[in-house]
Amino acid sequence: MRIKVLHIIKSLGRGGAEVLLPETLALHDQNKFEFHYVYFLPWKDQMVDIIKKHGGKVSCITANNNLQLIQKLDEVVRYCNKEKIDIIHCHLPWSGFLGRRVFSKTKIPVVYTEHNIQERYHWATKLVNKYTFNFQSMALGVSNDVTESIKKNIVPKIPVETVLNGVNTNNFQRDIGKGKSLKQRLGIPEDSFVLGNIAVFREQKKLLDWIRAFNAIHKEYPDVYGILVGAGPKEKEIKDIVDELNLTEKIVFPGLQEDTIPYFSVMDVFMLSSAFEGLPIALLEAMSMKCAVVSTKAGGVVEVVRHDKEGLLCEPGDWEMLAENVKKLIQHPEKRVKIQELARERVLQNFSLLEMVRSLEQKYFKIYNGN
Template sequence: MEATKKIRVLQTIRQGKIGGGESHVLDLVRYLDKSLFEPVVLSFTDGPMITSLSQMGVPAHVIHTERAFDIGVWKKVKQFLKEQRMDIVHVHGTRANTNVLWAARSLGLPVIYTIHGWSFHDSLPTWNRKARILAEKFITQRTRLNITVSDSNHQTGVKEFGRFKSTVVKNGVNLDKFNSNGTYPDIKAAYGIPAHHLVIGYIVRITEQKDPLGMLRAYAKVCANFPDVTLLMIGEGDLKTEAVNLAKELGITDRVVFDNFRQDVPAVLHAVDIYCLPSLWEGFPIGVLEAMAMSRAVVASDVDGTREAVEHEVTGLLVPPKNETALANALERLIQDQSLRTQLQENAGKCVKANFDVRDMTHKIETVYQQVLAPL
């Protein structure tokens, strides 16, 4: 009896550095049913994600570009798709889509586009925002199927494009990896943080979207009132140098620990008491889900996808974006109220286990793959 042919699925993403979208791809290929699907990954830059994929035994390839709509790589991508004999192309994020869509369509391959947060946002200059809206409208109308990671992102697509369809599949978290009952090394001691200090964690890309400068200014207000608190800022990005300099200007250098991204995020979260994400916009924040899975108290900005992950006063506290006073007040509230902190931690852990298991997310995406290939 002839074995059933596996469905070869290309997962493609803009970079090999590990952020939210890259974590999503790693978990997706890890938990895909390998009796049915054969995943391959294409990234447009090298990085730790490629190493992780190799360790998992998942074929990973790099065609280098750091630009969207880079016509110079389109023929290389087309040749790659031919050689790899793909059945489905699943693109993650705008940049990956713009550099794969032409090649895939020219070969008659179905393209699925997961939008991990829209590329247009209110902080952009008007002309830039309009250009990005037109670009997103163009590519979403030329895919076989779009996946949005939050109801909010779906509604934004409808509002901005008029004609927009998507399947909402919310992100999940790897509960085997992010296990609040696991045993972890003493990260506080490794960083020289006093054992009695309460730790606030900011573990994201240090870019405009994540408002690191607002985070530091809010934390400076906290420092003035609470001496036994340390801020742990883990990440890299174009505002990293500015953030380090701002900490010096605010006189809080001795109360902030900066470090680059680490692969042992669960261990870092285990050392954190309060996880803080003051983003200006989000798709559906995987970092928040990871913190909740580790039963950490969360303070986050009340923006699109985040408010679907965090229930205010139940699994975390939500504050208006770009409001440093509100952010500082929420942090101080949790520092002072251990009972509330504990309640939020317990509720967060239960919520993620019940609603955001990456296995459930993967199963929903597997169903999408089978629907796309089903005869009409």
């Protein structure tokens, strides 16, 4: 008999936590586990088809905001009873709050994955998180930084362990042909140096700093191009700044993309400007694709990238140093190539998606058996 695991998540759009769901599903032992997925924002469904393709059962219980999401308790309970769910796995705070209410009502074991440090949440989110945190079976941090933040700020009575995010290194490999084809389609000269990022366009990512750094680089190296893949609430503001700086011919906005491999394949440097992170999936994907990394020291980034080995790091908010670090890699291509090779090697050795999946399965077995 297979163990039935229900993932609860606010949306199935293209975010870091969301992208991991189909990636891990493809590697799980589905002779031992059956996976279900409930999400709430029907317009954020980019991951739905690929989850179904890999054998997952997906249901949308429509909620237009966080308050409505919490009010879907009875519908989620009915789903759990109907499908005879054995374990619930929640992702991100509001789904976590709902999962804990389900736990209180049904006693179905609940695992919660925390993708961010507590210090970065709104005070109300932190308060509810702290008050409800023990109404679940286990919490997982995606990095040691996240796990320590939980222990420090919440002081939970339940087990809190780290399961590092991983990347499918077999899938995320640089494809020169796809990269060349994409450059032609986007009108980027074949021999151009390309900076990129793949992100949700929200405040956390500090993409205005990304634009400022790009502008400083472009003034010295006018043949450099940029690619920002994604969408989000800051999109208009970001595009307005690009227009004001006369960079519309130099920075490409392809929008949301399900297949990101061609985009990583054209990037010489993956530039991350975030103010804070848990352990960003796009960073791991970029490193697996042999992109050199230039990043801020945002949260779990420093657990992956060692300065002057797999990338070049600076303090959050220091966009001038971001720009200077990219310039170093333009000026010294041999250093850039070495960093690209070391980046791939780093994820192969330490951030395997298969290792992440096996670790999750061990947690599921442990909880299912009441240990």
